[in-house]
Amino acid sequence: MYDVLRASYRFHCPHRPEGQLRTVALSRFRSIERLPGAAHPAVFRVTYLCDCGDDHVGLVAHDDLDYGPIAATPVEFRNLVTGRTEPVAGELVELTRAQVQKGNWPWKLFCGREAKLKPVFPSSLALVSPADSELVGVAMHCPSCGELSLNVVSEAHLDVPFYHDRVVRLIDRPFLDSRDLTVDDFHERLWSAGFDAERAKLAS
Numbered sequence: 001m002y003d004v005l006r007a008s009y010r011f012h013c014p015h016r017p018e019g020q021l022r023t024v025a026l027s028r029f030r031s032i033e034r035l036p037g038a039a040h041p042a043v044f045r046v047t048y049l050c051d052c053g054d055d056h057v058g059l060v061a062h063d064d065l066d067y068g069p070i071a072a073t074p075v076e077f078r079n080l081v082t083g084r085t086e087p088v089a090g091e092l093v094e095l096t097r098a099q100v101q102k103g104n105w106p107w108k109l110f111c112g113r114e115a116k117l118k119p120v121f122p123s124s125l126a127l128v129s130p131a132d133s134e135l136v137g138v139a140m141h142c143p144s145c146g147e148l149s150l151n152v153v154s155e156a157h158l159d160v161p162f163y164h165d166r167v168v169r170l171i172d173r174p175f176l177d178s179r180d181l182t183v184d185d186f187h188e189r190l191w192s193a194g195f196d197a198e199r200a201k202l203a204s
């Protein structure tokens with residue numbers, strides 16, 4: 001499901017049913033919604049921007065969504081020095097363990113209510129939308145307080161586990177109630193005239 005070497009999830013493209021799975025980085029997800037019912041494992045409905053240019057919908061198990069990027073998915077790569085095919089899962093698990101022990105976490109986003117960066121998982125994201133050429137807007141349900149926060153981050157901040165932007169921008173409290181946040185509201189907010197001003201005064 002997850003392609004560790006490309007830091008991407010893999011999905012079918014309905015336009016190419018016989019074709020190879022397409023790689024889709026987290027920053028190209030557009031919405032993530034937990035399906036009611038299924039619990040073991042939980043299943044998420046993901047809308048993603050495919051490299052064919054269309055948005056598609058796929059289902060992802062909770063483990064794949066949150067742990068695929070950091071866990072022991074068996075991976076082999078061709079070592080160009082030795083010419084041998086070698087497994088890398090053990091090294092990746094070791095890297096993850098060392099980072100978490102240092103207090104680093106694969107993904108962090110800024111919670112407006114708590115006014116601090118919080119460790120999150122991909123399943124904490126509700127909506128993702130391009131904000132400008134290099135930035136994406138993220139609507140995040142904080143795992144600790146449940147509040148919805150809107151952040152603006154680089155693609156790499158989402159796509160590369162343990163990599164964090166120096167500044168994570170928060171769009172402060174745009175909605176009275178998180179249930180009011182529709183995709184259209186979110187886009188409008190990201191592109192609103194106040195966006196630049198808000199970005200400039202935001203906390204790190």
Ligand SMILES: [Zn+2]
Pocket residue numbers: 012013014015050051052053054056
């Ligand atoms: Zn496609």
Ligand SMILES: [Zn+2]
Pocket residue numbers: 111112113114118142143144145146147
């Ligand atoms: Zn919070």
